[in-house]
Amino acid sequence: GENVEQHPSTLSVQEGDSAVIKCTYSDSASNYFPWYKQELGKRPQLIIDIRSNVGEKKDQRIAVTLNKTAKHFSLHITETQPEDSAVYFCAASPGGGGSNYKLTFGKGTLLTVNP
Amino acid sequence: NAGVTQTPKFQVLKTGQSMTLQCAQDMNHEYMSWYRQDPGMGLRLIHYSVGAGITDQGEVPNGYNVSRSTTEDFPLRLLSAAPSQTSVYFCASRKGTAYNEQFFGPGTRLTVL
Numbered sequence: 001g002e003n004v005e006q007h008p009s010t011l012s013v014q015e016g017d018s019a020v021i022k023c024t025y026s027d028s029a030s031n032y033f034p035w036y037k038q039e040l041g042k043r044p045q046l047i048i049d050i051r052s053n054v055g056e057k058k059d060q061r062i063a064v065t066l067n068k069t070a071k072h073f074s075l076h077i078t079e080t081q082p083e084d085s086a087v088y089f090c091a092a093s094p095g096g097g098g099s100n101y102k103l104t105f106g107k108g109t110l111l112t113v114n115p
Numbered sequence: 116n117a118g119v120t121q122t123p124k125f126q127v128l129k130t131g132q133s134m135t136l137q138c139a140q141d142m143n144h145e146y147m148s149w150y151r152q153d154p155g156m157g158l159r160l161i162h163y164s165v166g167a168g169i170t171d172q173g174e175v176p177n178g179y180n181v182s183r184s185t186t187e188d189f190p191l192r193l194l195s196a197a198p199s200q201t202s203v204y205f206c207a208s209r210k211g212t213a214y215n216e217q218f219f220g221p222g223t224r225l226t227v228l
Contacts, residue, residue: 001174009155032213034216042221043220043221043222044158044205044219045219046216046217049216051214089157095212095214101146101148101165101209101212101213102160102163102173103213103217104174105150105157105158105159107157108155108157
């Protein structure tokens, strides 16, 4: 099955700095890569996703890049703010429906933005 | 829309007890799933369903049963609770293919003594 590795497990940055979280996956059939943010005591929520036919996607201060050849993808947060402090999870899926529904998650990165 | 709801929010069990964690969604989503979240372990898939009457195992299914008699409900049953099942449990749902957003419920924090 799919295996998703996520690094680093913890990341501390100063407000205004950039943060980068990296993930690798093992299954070459995976073609959908979402990122979820989980604030303390809350549920995970989707913040951005990317499909394999796209190399990069941006949404305001957040961007995700994908290198299918190397099987890795990254989350980039620019101009970090204290409210970006949370646990971030990457995930991978073959996409599609039926049994291809399954999302495999990384172990998470605790991001702390210091004021 | 209430989205994905879960009950209870908190539960304490003794070893060997059984219970059912409830999950419901009002978005007419075909796909529903259960995850457990443990410190440093991320979100691990327990069971999932691609529609009413259809369920399948995920990564960590042992000790748990599920059923899907309606589109809206997807309960998770702990047959004989063990301390290793102490965790936060999240139910999730989405419509159509995996390319659609997966919505999570608020979670149930379960402690087994």
